[in-house]
Amino acid sequence: MIIELSVIPIGVGPSLSKYVACVMRVIKKSGLKYESHSMATNIECDWEDITPLVKKCHEELKKMGVERISSTVRISERTDKPYTMQGKLQSLEEKM
Amino acid sequence: MIIELSVIPIGVGPSLSKYVACVMRVIKKSGLKYESHSMATNIECDWEDITPLVKKCHEELKKMGVERISSTVRISERTDKPYTMQGKLQSLEEKM
């Protein structure tokens, strides 16, 4: 299963990089395989990883004083064949 | 906490209403307060409700033969005041 996680702290000014860095540290510490990009982070994980990960991100942001958070988790599941971030990109490259 | 859940079954034809009905039955059975609209469903819930709910939706769709599913969970959390779907709409109405 691949998820894309975007966490937006609301109400703490227009500069978000220190908060995004906090979220990135939580993702790194999780030990899950991830790919960060300029709009969000893609993560290979299982069902049971999702809520603890996102909740931890919110908890750490709240410790930094964030009172409102909008997160988006896009969950992509496929059962007919193995499904990884690398496999998706390879399959795309072959078609191009 | 309010979430918006959108579940898209991929690869089973352009008509999705029977699959959306399946998802709606899962949400109803959860006992959580929800508000359905033409693009997704908004739900009042706690952290521990999220994964079981979305996982159950995927499981039921897989039983119907769906091999690929793209779900989006938008999680909106706010800690500075009580936060409900009705409260949000009321607060908006007062401002308009």
Added chain:
Amino acid sequence: MIIELSVIPIGVGPSLSKYVACVMRVIKKSGLKYESHSMATNIECDWEDITPLVKKCHEELKKMGVERISSTVRISERTDKPYTMQGKLQSLEEKM
């Protein structure tokens, strides 16, 4: 074509209702058919309506002092049959 528009002003405090009210006024003035709910607004429109509408929302928010905005436009298009918000909800009800 049905779109769902969510506009999040970032960095102007945790209370967003006056900004959401501003966005709602822009949507109302557009004359497009819409359905607002507690997480976003669904709108029936054509391709050429999308950018002017979202851009106008951003412009009005910037006039209110918002320096950073994250908007999400979910675009749902279907060509095999007429596609309206009401039609979607009716089709869903019949299946339930």
Added chain:
Amino acid sequence: MIIELSVIPIGVGPSLSKYVACVMRVIKKSGLKYESHSMATNIECDWEDITPLVKKCHEELKKMGVERISSTVRISERTDKPYTMQGKLQSLEEKM
């Protein structure tokens, strides 16, 4: 302005890579600066680029026989400083 574009063809089977390749060709041909990743594509663009780009993606997919498409455009705008994909990633790295 940075957007993230995700285009999901619905109803044409679980394997989407040939359709995603089609979308990628449209993005490449646009001449816009982009960054593709395993869940979507991030693009630096202006307001007037958005609708023609997404519409073209839908048109090309419809030529391939796709009858239903769900696209998500996340639009991130910031007016207080220059805003690029590279700048975002650099700013994040400095904070980590």
